[in-house]
Amino acid sequence: MQRPLTESKALLTDLYQLTMAQSYWQHRVMGTATFSLFVRRLPEERGYLVAAGLEDVLEYLEGLRFEPADLDYLESTGIFDPSFLEFLSRLRFTGEVWAVPEGRIVFAQEPILEVTAPIIEAQLAETYIINQVQLQTMVASKAARCVWAARGRGLVDFSLRRTHGTDAGLKVARCCYLVGFEGTSNVLAGRRYGIPIAGTMAHSYIMAFPSELEAFRAFAESFPDRCVLLIDTYDTLEGARLAAQVARELEARGHHLRGVRIDSGDLLELSRQVRAILDEAGLGYVRIVASGGLDEYQIEELVEAGAPIDSFGVGTRMGVSADAPWLDMAYKLVGYEGRPALKLSRGKASLPGEKQVYRLYTDDLMREDILALRQEAVPEGEPLLERVMAEGRALRPHPPLRELRQRFQEEFRRLPQPYKELQPRASYPVRLSAALEALERRLTRELTSQRRPLGES
Amino acid sequence: MQRPLTESKALLTDLYQLTMAQSYWQHRVMGTATFSLFVRRLPEERGYLVAAGLEDVLEYLEGLRFEPADLDYLESTGIFDPSFLEFLSRLRFTGEVWAVPEGRIVFAQEPILEVTAPIIEAQLAETYIINQVQLQTMVASKAARCVWAARGRGLVDFSLRRTHGTDAGLKVARCCYLVGFEGTSNVLAGRRYGIPIAGTMAHSYIMAFPSELEAFRAFAESFPDRCVLLIDTYDTLEGARLAAQVARELEARGHHLRGVRIDSGDLLELSRQVRAILDEAGLGYVRIVASGGLDEYQIEELVEAGAPIDSFGVGTRMGVSADAPWLDMAYKLVGYEGRPALKLSRGKASLPGEKQVYRLYTDDLMREDILALRQEAVPEGEPLLERVMAEGRALRPHPPLRELRQRFQEEFRRLPQPYKELQPRASYPVRLSAALEALERRLTRELTSQRRPLGES
Numbered sequence: 001m002q003r004p005l006t007e008s009k010a011l012l013t014d015l016y017q018l019t020m021a022q023s024y025w026q027h028r029v030m031g032t033a034t035f036s037l038f039v040r041r042l043p044e045e046r047g048y049l050v051a052a053g054l055e056d057v058l059e060y061l062e063g064l065r066f067e068p069a070d071l072d073y074l075e076s077t078g079i080f081d082p083s084f085l086e087f088l089s090r091l092r093f094t095g096e097v098w099a100v101p102e103g104r105i106v107f108a109q110e111p112i113l114e115v116t117a118p119i120i121e122a123q124l125a126e127t128y129i130i131n132q133v134q135l136q137t138m139v140a141s142k143a144a145r146c147v148w149a150a151r152g153r154g155l156v157d158f159s160l161r162r163t164h165g166t167d168a169g170l171k172v173a174r175c176c177y178l179v180g181f182e183g184t185s186n187v188l189a190g191r192r193y194g195i196p197i198a199g200t201m202a203h204s205y206i207m208a209f210p211s212e213l214e215a216f217r218a219f220a221e222s223f224p225d226r227c228v229l230l231i232d233t234y235d236t237l238e239g240a241r242l243a244a245q246v247a248r249e250l251e252a253r254g255h256h257l258r259g260v261r262i263d264s265g266d267l268l269e270l271s272r273q274v275r276a277i278l279d280e281a282g283l284g285y286v287r288i289v290a291s292g293g294l295d296e297y298q299i300e301e302l303v304e305a306g307a308p309i310d311s312f313g314v315g316t317r318m319g320v321s322a323d324a325p326w327l328d329m330a331y332k333l334v335g336y337e338g339r340p341a342l343k344l345s346r347g348k349a350s351l352p353g354e355k356q357v358y359r360l361y362t363d364d365l366m367r368e369d370i371l372a373l374r375q376e377a378v379p380e381g382e383p384l385l386e387r388v389m390a391e392g393r394a395l396r397p398h399p400p401l402r403e404l405r406q407r408f409q410e411e412f413r414r415l416p417q418p419y420k421e422l423q424p425r426a427s428y429p430v431r432l433s434a435a436l437e438a439l440e441r442r443l444t445r446e447l448t449s450q451r452r453p454l455g456e457s
Numbered sequence: 458m459q460r461p462l463t464e465s466k467a468l469l470t471d472l473y474q475l476t477m478a479q480s481y482w483q484h485r486v487m488g489t490a491t492f493s494l495f496v497r498r499l500p501e502e503r504g505y506l507v508a509a510g511l512e513d514v515l516e517y518l519e520g521l522r523f524e525p526a527d528l529d530y531l532e533s534t535g536i537f538d539p540s541f542l543e544f545l546s547r548l549r550f551t552g553e554v555w556a557v558p559e560g561r562i563v564f565a566q567e568p569i570l571e572v573t574a575p576i577i578e579a580q581l582a583e584t585y586i587i588n589q590v591q592l593q594t595m596v597a598s599k600a601a602r603c604v605w606a607a608r609g610r611g612l613v614d615f616s617l618r619r620t621h622g623t624d625a626g627l628k629v630a631r632c633c634y635l636v637g638f639e640g641t642s643n644v645l646a647g648r649r650y651g652i653p654i655a656g657t658m659a660h661s662y663i664m665a666f667p668s669e670l671e672a673f674r675a676f677a678e679s680f681p682d683r684c685v686l687l688i689d690t691y692d693t694l695e696g697a698r699l700a701a702q703v704a705r706e707l708e709a710r711g712h713h714l715r716g717v718r719i720d721s722g723d724l725l726e727l728s729r730q731v732r733a734i735l736d737e738a739g740l741g742y743v744r745i746v747a748s749g750g751l752d753e754y755q756i757e758e759l760v761e762a763g764a765p766i767d768s769f770g771v772g773t774r775m776g777v778s779a780d781a782p783w784l785d786m787a788y789k790l791v792g793y794e795g796r797p798a799l800k801l802s803r804g805k806a807s808l809p810g811e812k813q814v815y816r817l818y819t820d821d822l823m824r825e826d827i828l829a830l831r832q833e834a835v836p837e838g839e840p841l842l843e844r845v846m847a848e849g850r851a852l853r854p855h856p857p858l859r860e861l862r863q864r865f866q867e868e869f870r871r872l873p874q875p876y877k878e879l880q881p882r883a884s885y886p887v888r889l890s891a892a893l894e895a896l897e898r899r900l901t902r903e904l905t906s907q908r909r910p911l912g913e914s
Contacts, residue, residue: 011645012623014615015656018644023658023679029665073648079683119665126659130618131626158471161587162783165624166469169588187475188468191530199472201480202583204790207798208486208576222480226536234904316783325782326619326773333661341664447691 010066011073013127018074021120022084032095033119034335034354035126036111037133043324047424048415050144050408051100051112052175053136055398057129058389061093064125093121097389098374100357101399103140103178103408104384105415107430110357110371111385112137119336126331134329135168140175142296142321144412146314147180148420149300154311156198157184158291159319172319178404179412182311193401200228200261200289200313212239216246224255228289231260231274240274244281259287259310267292268307275308289313295322296422342443351436352443357384365416372433467523468530470584475531478577479541489552490576491792491811492583493568494590500781504881505872507601507865508557508569509632510593512855514586515846518550521582550578554846555831557814558856560597560635560865561841562872564887567814567828568842569594576793583788591786592625597632599753599778601869603771604637605877606757611768613655614641615748616776629776635861636869639768650858657685657718657746657770669696673703681712685746688717688731697731701738716744716767724749725764732765746770752779753879799900808893809900814841822873829890 024030039049066074066088074080074088095117100106112133115122146155157176160169173189183196190197201219209215212234220227229246231239240260247257260278262270267290278286290302291313299312316322332350333341340352354374358381360367370378374385388395399407418426432440481487496506523531523545531537531545552574557563569590572579603612614633617626630646640653647654658676666672669691677684686703688696697717704714717735719727724747735743747759748770756769773779789807790798797809811831815838817824827835831842845852856864875883889897 009623011648012617012626013644014617014642015644015647015654016642016658017656019656019680020658020662020676023662023676024665026679027675029675031665033661033665035661070648074644077647077654079680119661123659123661127618128623131620131623134619135621160469160471161584162591162786163588164592164621164777164782165628166466166585166588167622167624169469171622185471185473187470187472187531190472190534191468191527197472197534199474199476201473201477202580204490204492204576204580205477205480207790208481208488208490208793218484218486219477219480222483223476223536320621320777320782322782325621325777325779329619333664336665 008065008067008070009060009128010064011070012131013124017124017127019079021088021124022080024120024123025084025087026081030118030120031337032116033122033333034114034116035122035331036334036350036355037113037115037129037329037331038111039106039108039137040328040330042108043327045323045423046141047419047421047426048105048107048141048428049137049327050140050179051104051106051137052102052140052178053133053171054099054102054113054388056132056136056171057113058097058394058398060128060132061095061097061125061389061392062394064091064093066091091121091124092392093117093125094392095121095389096387096391098385099388100384101386101404101407103404104411105366106357106384107369107428109351109430110369111355114334114354114385116354130329130331132171134327136171136175137329138321138324138327139172139319140179142318142324143172143176143181144179144408145296145422146299146312146318149296149303149422150312151303153303153309155181156311156313157181157186157319158313158315160186162316163319168319174401176318177401179408180405185313195401200259201230203230203233203263206230206233213242213245216242217249220246220250220255220257224250224253226258228259228261228287229257230263232262232264236262236265236270237273237277240277243286244278244283247278247283247286248281257283257286259289261289261291261313263292267309268302268305271302271307271309287311291315293317300422340439340443342440342447351432352439353436355385355436358382359384361414364414366414366428369428369430370433371430371436373436373439376433376435378433465522465524465527466517466585467521468527469588470581474581474584476536478545478581479537481577481580482541482544483538487575487577488794489573490579490790491571491573492579492788493791493807493812494570494572494586494786494788495568496563496565496594497785497787499565500784502780502880503598504876504878504883505562505564505598505885506594506784507597507636508561508563508594509559509597509635510590510628511556511559511570511845513589513593513628514570515554515851515855517585517589518552518554518582518846518849519851521548521550523548548578548581549849550574550582551849552578552846553844553848555842556845557841558843558861558864560861561868562823563814563841564826564885566808566887567826568812571791571811571842573811587786587788589628591784593628593632594786595778595781595784596629596776597636599775599781600633600638601636601865602753602879603756603769603775606753606760606879607769608760610760610766612638613768613770614638614643614776615770615772617643619773620776625776631858633775634858636865637862642770652858658687660687660690660720663687663690670699670702673699674706677703677707677712677714681707681710683715685716685718685744686714687720689719689721693719693722693727694730694734697734700743701735701740704735704740704743705738714740714743716746718746718748718770720749724766725759725762728759728764728766744768748772750774757879797896797900799897799904808889809896810893812842812893815839816841818871821871823871823885826885826887827890828887828893830893830896833890833892835890
């Protein structure tokens with residue numbers, strides 16, 4: 001029943017990428033194309049996005065190849081010319097990638113990455129690139145909102161059971177850590193990414209013992225120095241009193257109860273009462289962890305109400321980005337054979353040419369971004385896109401996740417508060433450079449009058 | 458940069474499953490437990506759910522084992538007792554699974570599957586089981602709504618680029634096909650699951666040629682018998698006229714244009730005008746495919762308005778189940794060592810005991826489900842849960858996807874229309890058997906008075 005190990009990522013693409021590739025190949029349309037990946041519009045309740053997913057894209061591009069079993073399958077469909085499949089068997093990604101580093105903040109219309117390569121290679125990679133960057137950018141942005149809402153309290157990713165599949169589970173854990181979560185419950189993510197793993201106990205554990213007290217004692221005995229007791233299986237306040245009893249028993253043996261977790265009910269009210277019970281018992285050091293359907297909105301409410309919660313376990317709503325479960329992300333042809341290109345489809349127009357984003361600051365706070373052509377110089381601006389791959393090879397090892405996490409922290413400090421709010425009070429200004437605007441106007445005019453798909457540069 | 462092949466699914470679990478396991482093991486809590494997987498409440502706009510994901514669960518359980526590299530990682534965390542890790546290295550899933558077959562319709566509170574196994578095994582598997590069954594049940598249900606809305610018109614899954622990661626992309630394609638989609642654009646899903654693959658062309662293809670007409674001609678030459686032309690890159694009606702021209706050129710060479718695709722704009726109005734252009738040119742056989750941000754609501758509107766659309770490409774909103782991107786699915790301990798168990802946490806109560814769902818029909822239409830204890834007999838009812846695994850081995854090969862698809866079609870025919878509506882007009886009746894109700898009442902009373910987690914049977 002195990003899946004064959006020869007399943008490669010090359011087939012993780014839309015069929016039309018392969019049929020277009022064959023047609024390009026047959027018609028010798030083999031020129032160099034540039035595709036730009038960007039989000040058309042931010043979801044209503046997002047004031048910013050956190051770029052993420054680049055590491056997976058670069059790994060994919062470096063490893064892109066069709067294995068014999070892939071080619072056998074393609075042949076079996078009867079759609080493809082055998083000599084095209086022969087061409088595919090030798091295909092590697094040989095292009096260049098410019099990208100905004102992971103953990104940096106981006107806005108609508110700004111390229112997150114741009115791929116320049118022979119058109120077949122650049123086109124084939126579209127599906128996987130969007131798949132990974134949209135997921136990770138969406139989740140990093142959602143998780144960053146949780147971090148903001150928690151105002152310094154700890155956060156742990158509990159989402160694996162409700163993420164959309166296993167790949168999402170791993171990427172969510174990665175993106176949470178990138179934006180400042182303390183850890184994840186996802187053990188494989190811990191192993192793969194070196195993220196601290198965390199966890200407490202489930203209600204079923206309590207229920208498997210003859211009484212709640214016996215369950216607490218057993219768990220405390222197993223993990224005397226890292227024990228967090230789940231206290232809401234039957235009655236939260238009674239659970240808190242039993243936890244206090246076990247905490248004192250632990251003290252008598254030279255250990256300390258780390259915390260208690262509340263997973264249901266009115267978290268504000270319960271956390272206050274539980275805190276009081278613990279404090280009365282002289283257990284000021286025992287932390288309170290809250291979980292159960294939390295997202296940034298509820299976290300902010302609890303924090304603003306002064307709930308004595310030290311740490312939040314965040315699951316489903318964050319892990320699926322429930323209020324904005326997709327981004328309107330596109331990967332558009334912006335240049336071919338040295339000429340800038342643009343598309344006019346209603347509501348889906350794209351900006352022509354290879355681009356750069358320049359960021360301007362005032363007093364170390366982000367003020368405005370300028371979307372410019374890549375070869376333009378905007379001396380006062382900080383360029384966001386970096387050349388990260390050339391001739392199909394990454395130009396340097398990808399930074400470790402801890403470094404990306406550090407970068408995000410620095411970046412986030414420079415984002416003015418109005419854009420950080422859960423209901424953003426302003427839209428960050430992104431304007432086009434004069435040269436880009438002129439190019440767009442000229443191409444639109446030419447296309448509208450001549451119906452020619454590509455403008456002359 | 459490639460991930461090590463030794464990454465096994467055993468670590469795709471929450472840390473607490475492993476810490477609880479160690480504590481169970483240390484305290485010799487090794488009894489047989491039954492866990493029940495069910496959805497607590499249906500999302501507001503769902504009248505039914507389509508059970509899916511079982512094949513992956515059974516494959517996972519059969520293959521569950523900790524590889525040396527997994528154990529090395531666990532050891533490196535410093536959390537675990539070496540002799541527990543030794544125990545883990547020999548752990549296999551040895552339990553029994555009862556499940557509702559994939560493609561059958563289920564409702565809130567009804568177990569989709571029940572696992573009976575030594576508590577450590579049953580508990581460890583929780584995270585992966587929920588992860589897969591919640592994703593696939595959610596998407597199969599969403600996709601079934603699209604099929605219903607399309608009233609017999611064709612549907613193709615275009616979602617891979619916007620699904621949450623690659624695992625979701627594959628599972629979405631699988632679930633779409635299960636409920637009646639014609640195919641998917643996802644090539645790897647085509648290979649893995651034997652689903653027909655489909656696709657047209659992208660705007661970038663048009664833009665890479667000097668003119669739209671040249672692009673159309675090139676593609677028609679490459680695929681003279683399976684050519685669907687994308688006509689909205691510049692101006693949809695002009696695109697339709699050019700497509701008609703290419704269709705006649707194809708006819709002259711003995712071929713037929715298969716279709717045109719509209720991906721933006723007012724699909725109702727445009728499809729009418731495009732149909733008129735094609736019909737005037739004597740091209741009544743050329744199909745119209747519509748795509749671009751579609752979901753079941755828009756499909757129903759278009760179909761009810763009589764839009765001459767033959768087939769819909771459905772992507773993002775279906776692939777992420779945008780209006781309900783998660784299900785409130787739980788995996789709860791319902792029995793331990795032969796005694797039924799239940800949990801009282803507010804808003805999260807669960808029903809005790811191993812269960813069976815009996816379905817009653819009137820005139821071959823579903824009338825009512827009875828949620829009963831497994832050993833109860835409800836002679837007039839059809840039992841939904843089947844024993845699918847014993848002693849850790851699947852009892853039969855999993856049915857091929859085509860068979861599941863067939864089963865869903867038959868099943869869906871028996872669901873009365875009010876529950877099929879996109880805004881369901883009624884809530885399907887699920888009632889508890891007298892015996893289950895009595896057991897629940899008794900255990901609740903005992904727990905409330907004695908604070909004992911397990912009732913005596």
